[in-house]
Amino acid sequence: MASKIFVRPISIAFNAFRNYSSSSKLVDVSINDKTGIATVTMQRPPVNSLNYELLIELNGAFQDLGSKKIKGAILTSSLKTIFSAGLDILEMYKPKPERANAFWTSLQDTWITIFNTPYPTVAAINGHSPAGGCLLSLACEYRVMVNNYTIGLNETKLGIVAPFWFVASMKNTISNRESELALTSGRLYKTDEAFKVGLVDETAENKEDALAKAEKFFSRFDAVNPIARFLTKQELRGKIVKVGRKTFIYKIFRKFQICMMTRI
Numbered sequence: 001m002a003s004k005i006f007v008r009p010i011s012i013a014f015n016a017f018r019n020y021s022s023s024s025k026l027v028d029v030s031i032n033d034k035t036g037i038a039t040v041t042m043q044r045p046p047v048n049s050l051n052y053e054l055l056i057e058l059n060g061a062f063q064d065l066g067s068k069k070i071k072g073a074i075l076t077s078s079l080k081t082i083f084s085a086g087l088d089i090l091e092m093y094k095p096k097p098e099r100a101n102a103f104w105t106s107l108q109d110t111w112i113t114i115f116n117t118p119y120p121t122v123a124a125i126n127g128h129s130p131a132g133g134c135l136l137s138l139a140c141e142y143r144v145m146v147n148n149y150t151i152g153l154n155e156t157k158l159g160i161v162a163p164f165w166f167v168a169s170m171k172n173t174i175s176n177r178e179s180e181l182a183l184t185s186g187r188l189y190k191t192d193e194a195f196k197v198g199l200v201d202e203t204a205e206n207k208e209d210a211l212a213k214a215e216k217f218f219s220r221f222d223a224v225n226p227i228a229r230f231l232t233k234q235e236l237r238g239k240i241v242k243v244g245r246k247t248f249i250y251k252i253f254r255k256f257q258i259c260m261m262t263r264i
């Protein structure tokens with residue numbers, strides 16, 4: 001069991017993970033001292049919608065874990081039926097330019113951090129996971145999803161065009177053909193449907209089952225050199241990150257706003 005201290009420690013230079021736990025308002029991080037597995041839990045009721053503050057905390061949590069010798073990290077939610085409802089709609093409604101700029105940058109940074117971690121990652125999807133929620137899970141290396149929820153990039157249904165790296169994350173996980181069908185129709189998959197197309201790797205009965213399956217994933221790397229593993233991950237994901245970095249999302253958001261204004 002991980003013990004809890006409710007202070008967020010600054011990065012620890014030596015590689016100790018023993019007894020590490022930190023909880024801020026929106027994200028809880030704990031590391032099991034026996035397994036070396038970290039669990040990052042989003043806790044922003046009612047739906048874990050991704051606002052600037054949650055994204056900053058998430059990004060910080062995954063970055064901090066890079067300085068510890070962990071076996072892997074699980075991303076999950078404290079909420080009973082929601083993993084994440086995606087981007088906080090309020091961040092998109094009449095935003096002040098500085099806030100909007102900071103918000104979109106934090107989204108892009110968080111995606112890059114999670115997509116590119118040196119350690120293995122699993123999303124234990126214990127509830128609905130539309131749009132930005134789905135993106136967060138796609139940034140992880142493996143997805144285990146509890147039955148009877150929904151997941152997908154439903155942006156087109158909302159009149160939004162999913163940016164390049166949303167699309168690239170999907171195509172990194174399922175086929176180009178399935179991505180095209182899913183994204184153009186804004187499809188939300190039920191858990192079993194998502195499993196059939198490979199959008200999730202395993203299904204689970206409940207959150208505990210999902211966490212247990214997530215933990216098991218990490219044992220695949222017991223006999224694998226971690227540096228070789230990370231360099232291989234970079235080889236596979238590096239190009240997407242490079243182009244993702246160049247696509248400054250705030251500019252796309254401005255285009256989206258102009259597009260919506262001209263339609264009215």
Ligand SMILES: CCCCC/C=C/C(=O)SCCNC(=O)CCNC(=O)[C@H](O)C(C)(C)COP(=O)(O)OP(=O)(O)OC[C@H]1O[C@@H](n2cnc3c(N)ncnc32)[C@H](O)[C@@H]1OP(=O)(O)O
Pocket residue numbers: 046047049081082084085086087088089090128130131132133154155158160161162163249252253256
């Ligand atoms: C360049 C532009 C790129 C943009 C890419 C965009 C990506 C995105 O992520 S856009 C956001 C897309 N999200 C969605 O479409 C999800 C919308 N929400 C839902 O489908 C549902 O709320 C649910 C399945 C997540 C949960 O359903 P349920 O348990 O029935 O809860 P409620 O619908 O009653 O919601 C409770 C409460 O939460 C508010 N809320 C829901 N989603 C969001 C959100 N994304 N942002 C902010 N607030 C959200 C909802 O309005 C309710 O509020 P109250 O009425 O005040 O209780």
